[in-house]
Amino acid sequence: MLTINVAVLLAIIVVVRLRRRTEARSRxxxxxTxxxxxxxxxxxxxxxxxxxxLxxxxxxxxxxxxxSR
Incomplete structure (x- = not known):
């Protein structure tokens, strides 16, 4: 259960970080990210x-x- 909770927290962090403007991000x-x-x-x-x-x-x-064949 702990893994899923950490994964949910990381998913929220990723969404918040990706919503920022590209120009505002440093290398x-x-x-x-x-x-x-x-x-x-x-x-x-x-x-x-x-x-x-998967x-x-x-x-x-x-x-x-x-x-494509």
Whole structure:
């Protein structure tokens, strides 16, 4: 349960950080946002939500690949 709560907190932080104007961000600010998003991905990956996202993304990629043939 703790992992999901931390993931929700990080998701909220990411949304708040990404809503800021691009011009107002420094290079370090952008790096911090990338690190937070990577940690969020690592926390979500082993959960049911993460596995569902992986399945949907895989099906979408298969559909795109088959459509391009």
């Amino acid at each position: 370090n600010d952008e790096r911090l 990338v690190v937070i998003v990577l940690v969020l991905g690592i926390l979500i990956a082993p959960t049911e939500l993460g596995q569902g996202i 399945r949907v993304t895989g099906q979408l990629a298969d559909g795109i690949t088959q459509a």
